[in-house]
Amino acid sequence: MTAHRFTPRGPLTGRIRVPGDKSISHRSLMFGALAVGTTTIRGLLEGEDVLATGRALEQMGAKVRKADDGTYSVDGVGVGTLLQPEGALDMGNSGTSTRLLMGLVASHGITAAFTGDASLSKRPMGRVIDPLSDMGASFTPSPGGTLPLITEGMQPAVPMTYRLPVASAQVKSAVLLAGLNTPGTTTVIEPVPTRDHTERMLRAFGVEVTVEEIDGEKHISVTGPVDMSPCDIEVPGDPSSAAFFAVAASIVPGSDLLIENVGLNPTRDGIFRVLKQMGADIDYLDPREVGGEPVADLQVRHAPLTGIEVDPDIAPSMIDEFPVLFVAAAMAKGATITSGLEELRVKESDRLSAMAAALKISGAKVQEREDGLLITGSSGEPLPGGGTVTTHLDHRIAMSMAVAGLASETGVEIDSTEPIATSFPNFTALIDEASA
Template sequence: MSSHGTIIPMTSHKCGPLSGVAEVPGDKSISHRALIFGALAVGETKITGLLEGEDVLDTAKAMRAFGAEVTQHGPGEWSVHGVGVGGFAEPENVIDCGNSGTGVRLIMGVMATQPITATFTGDASLNKRPMGRITDPVALFGAASYGREGGRLPMTIVGAANPTPATYTVPMPSAQVKSAVLLAGLNAPGQTVVIEKEATRDHTERMLAGFGAEVSVEETEEGRVITLTGQPELKPQEIAVPRDPSSAAFPVCAAVIVPGSEITVPGVSLNSTRNGLYTTLVEMGADIAFENAREEGGEPVADLRVKHAPLKGVEVPPERAASMIDEYPILSVVASFAEGKTTMRGVKELRVKESDRIDAMARGLEANGIITEEDEDTLIVHGMGAGGVPGGGTCQSHLDHRIAMSFMCLGMAANNPVSVDDGSPIATSFPVFEPLMTQLGAKVVRDEI
């Protein structure tokens, strides 16, 4: 179950064509960052379209605990009165980040170069996830960390009283690690340099520049080199959060696999560091039109018109992984309805997400009659074609919102109902998933315990 609720078993039944408009929530990555950057600015930042899932609400609570004034004015409408770079107060209590790896890792980065101490914890899923990937680089700035064996939460971070800037090469493609190091660099004098060998989602760099920080990005033979000049005064902003491409993936993929479907998903972010799923779906034969392309809140967006179409298996190249790391679970569902096999390579980062997503999807697909293969860095799904997936299985969600939603989408097109043991984690990122999918024509029900 999620950190904030009880277990909710759920079952998805085969449905007729999906139709209508799917207004998915605001982007989770940008929502986290809007709250954090607002807390680091001097003055009032106004946010519209904020995702009000549990993960983001936990970040809002954390910003209050560090001294910022965070206020909700209406659905998706928030304001943050910031305390300035280096102005965090020491929190009185433990910071509970629930299920959010993004929230805890970014906040650890921010406070690591401030002369305060904070202790972080989360739910059972978050407390299993590796935090050494954050504590190692922030130690370069002078921060100290004390956690459980294997660098896991609960963990106490003692911020550096006299931080020094750092140069750090990110050892794995991770926007969370890159962002944590850049956020640590905000309160360090001089220049902090982050080098990433593979480009990852760039919301932090975009938002740093938008709030007035001096940040440059250079493509070199070493990789993508991001240079940040520390100790700026960040200026408050008005932020319109675009709709989340990772949440949009679920109604989009459901429409792709349910015969006769046609839906529209308006205002979806099409940031080039986030759109790998949509590139892959088109390669598989999906009928997706990108209409009314425009820019909102500094992010490229478009309206997606999606129709059911026959699909073929493809090879997804490893260099695409960073741009769709959260979408592999739902892609593996789509692959189940394709003709031929779909091979997803370079996906070892899935092993350390909210769950081991490679294992979780492989076991759940197999429980529904689909053949899979896996190794440490690869997932292969042998497609059964339209109408060929038996279904009928019960899958473990492993406290992972994307696993739960993926299997609910599987049930919409499988020949027999598909169940998950616990759908409560869905609220962490997509609290309106059930009513939204029901409005489109899906049959997702909560089971009696």
């Protein structure tokens, strides 16, 4: 592991463009593989997680190619005709790839073995195994319901109506993807809204997706088997990646940064709404729609932040952004209270305890609770900085504490920058560019 110290710089200025949205990148490859014909994708995130998805789809018959101009093309095999992979599907660190591809395989007559790195192999897969088993697929996981695991698909699978026990776009998507090749109507009932990239993109590929609101809950249905048509996709900038720079520009004095082409799907933009509640100076320039997704350029200027009590109902729209929000809270005036965040304990790491420990090492005042953190901010004063932060091989811990280092007195050292490559390969280069 390569330790790296992120030290204070000048203000963040100029224009940057963050990598393509990871959720949309995964789905564009998967749906391209299920369409008959050639799908073209511009702006695909070339992180390890997305490339793992591409490799797995090639093992099941799709052809994924990259042109000299960076555009990707996917020649699909069609719904119902995925091929039996010869070897195990190595998912690396990607929970999204694993859970969604388990859904795809579940309604095809093939068997696939899923493997992953040490971090992914600790993450629970029971939440997708349960509903997909009810549709007819069978699973042989490792003890504790983790990877490595074997999925045996059932063709034809059995349609079902499934109420999500926890707010999870991955579980919703896995069931809907299984429904694409299942005769009859498969419905997911969503008590709490989660990111809706799957529904939006399925429509772009010609699938009829019905969404009804019944007694305050969303009922999302697909009727299979479906035929999917190829399409051209422009992947917007990842709001999760933009969030690191929005927080950095907010807390580093003198900053005035334009972040271009950021996806602002209402199920994903919670971090920007919460930052604005704290007093952040964020303007949305040139709002537009690209491929069914709302997009804008974000102008972010340094501003004094004030601690707030974060509404737990907003958590699903920013669940991955809480680590960097905790950094903003550590620099705010007064206390920031978060709750309802039990989900953060089963991410790539236990992000509540990992961020509490990391911020304390850097000189912040943090109290860890069962379902959130209570952070008393520095009123804009730089954090002292200090000893080496343990990232637990979690890319969001690593990047969040890198941002903390930019607004510290002596810098923050993280124990490894390697996990950052999974989602944001040019993160450090963009920091250098914006603070040059």
